[in-house]
Amino acid sequence: MAEKRRSPCAMSVKAHAFSVEALIGAEKRRRTSGDGDLFPGYEDRQDVLDLPGSPGLRAGRASTSDQGSEADCPSDGSPESDDAPLERPQPVASCAAAPGTGTGEETRVELQGSDLWKRFHEIGTEMIITKAGRRMFPAMRVKITDLDPHQQYYIAMDIIPVDNKRYRYVYHSSKWMVAGNADSPVPPRVYIHPDSPASGETWMRQVVSFDKLKLTNNELDDQGHIILHSMHKYQPRVHVIHKECGDDLSPVRAVPDGEGTRTFSFPETVFTTVTAYQNQQITRLKIDRNPFAKGFRDSGRNRMGLEALVESYAFWRPSQPCPCQEYPQT
Amino acid sequence: MAEKRRSPCAMSVKAHAFSVEALIGAEKRRRTSGDGDLFPGYEDRQDVLDLPGSPGLRAGRASTSDQGSEADCPSDGSPESDDAPLERPQPVASCAAAPGTGTGEETRVELQGSDLWKRFHEIGTEMIITKAGRRMFPAMRVKITDLDPHQQYYIAMDIIPVDNKRYRYVYHSSKWMVAGNADSPVPPRVYIHPDSPASGETWMRQVVSFDKLKLTNNELDDQGHIILHSMHKYQPRVHVIHKECGDDLSPVRAVPDGEGTRTFSFPETVFTTVTAYQNQQITRLKIDRNPFAKGFRDSGRNRMGLEALVESYAFWRPSQPCPCQEYPQT
DNA sequence: AGTTTGACACCTAGGTGTTAACCT
DNA sequence: AGGTTAACACCTAGGTGTCAAACT
16 A cells, blocks of 8 residues: 555565656745745754653644754854754644654654864855765754664655745854745755655664765755755754655655654754865864865975975976086095 | 664564574574575576576476576586575465556566676686685676656665585686585575665665675674575575565575565575685686785785885895985085 | 795775866 | 866775785
8 A cells, every 4th residue: 555656666676766756846845935934844953952842742634843952052153043943834734643653752863973064054054065066064864862773764864944035144243144945946845864664673773874864955866865946944853753654755856744654853963065175164163073074284385295295305306317416526 | 893883673674583583593594405506496586698598587486497408607616506596495475466557577687796706607617605704706797677657665685595505616727626415504684775765776786796795604603694604605696575475574584485476596596605715816817807905916916115115225224323314416 | 845825016896075177 | 256167186995916924
């Protein structure tokens, strides 16, 4: 039942058709009207912190929003935004919650490396997007607990707009300012964790990392990367989806809502997309923490490596050999 | 070292428990008696060539052996062996064939890059095994056709002994000679293709590559690599396993036999395991064809790169700067 | 003497921010 | 003037055969 309908790929998820479907624009995706102050359909689970009020509450699709914890991670950059993602109405799914035992009602998702995330967030996290696709740094890494060990789940990630605004970075004040309304929606993309599907036991034993996920500004992307607009604010979300409810799951459709799907997000992971870094503090922190940027670290700058040596030699080396050099240091 | 990021897990297949089970020796694995001339339980599918007699025949666990096609790929190295794998009795599986429509009776698996395989085979293919695990070169790459597009399958690979012999390479005659009986069996390992499980449609759309598979001689390996004895002859096999029949599938147990499992092997992929190459022709061909060995190609040997340049500079460079060099080329 | 091991130089493959050119 | 792009040097990560030493 509900196996594979019109999608060319019968197998529900793994290597879905990126080719044609990828070019189809997003339709019933999200409202672009001004509802930036409501946060339904947005279940949050802050880090190690539990909600004071009703932690596990989850009624249908309108669930609690953990906006209060945002206070722990103030963003000094966005005057008009509160870093809470827009509502994104999703098609009503027919999938029911897991039958029998624990339905995952108490499932918890904990962000790993949130200290680093918060350091970025305090400055105002920026993520570069390129045509070919760029990884996020830091990458989303979560630890999942209280799954049913014997049930099968998909773990997926998507990234939703925080508001309907477009931003601009004002250098002289080192602040992000609203620069207008958001651009038109991009094709929906979902990053399905490559280990999916797997048992609850498997997911819980490891840290689930989304480091292979890539961001792009190419709306015609056919690599399955997540498509975003530059100079917009976004909120990554993690979805835990029961296997039986994953039939509608696709890299090129919005994550289906329903009883078998639980969604988590972390306010400190909000970021602004850029094609080149705006805030130099962000650049510094990225260089300092991302191993792949080690070449730009100060210790690397002051190096006296082979190239520097060759350069200094080149300075006093003649274009043609100098006879006086042929018998060095006699 | 390659993918140590994966932690052990107990999900049915994906990344099964490598930890403890891996240390358990193989028990009901294969007979080491002298039945080297019989080939039951060994279904073969030669390349593009079809069997002349009964191609798709497959009755229970005793299936046809495609030994005849071996004549196409003569091995000049092994006097006593005929490159046909030993029988390996497997536990009787309770899984029945796929219900309803096509059971995959006509499934075909075609070896990709068989030209290269045959060039190696003509010399006498050798594969290096190391403690840390070594990839195969060439890697097994197959194209699968005539699966049921809507069924789910696992694709797996294992490697079985060709005979009960241990070999030795005699340099002066450039030939492999029998050097005694095989060592005692190693723990069984199965490489489950990382895209598993996937639909028939998904598998058929792509070339299925086993290039991430690694070979090791470490019987205590906990990385999930395939454990082999050095100086023995082996035959890789590809298994197509119905999802419903994959419950017994595990990286550390022999591939379950049964109606839902089909097995394919290609005589030209037989190889002898070594810890250092014996036949220099093999070394040359590996260097010539494996991109990662490009540094050993002749064209690479004659390079005049930066290092060579620096070396030559060092030859006539003085220990202290020469004044006459401060104003070059006036 | 035959086989195995580990350090090594040399590659592939690809993730960084930088920079200059380009676009609008 | 602000935003984007592509080439680039510089990294990480890891797959090669080589070689000398160690093992048995």
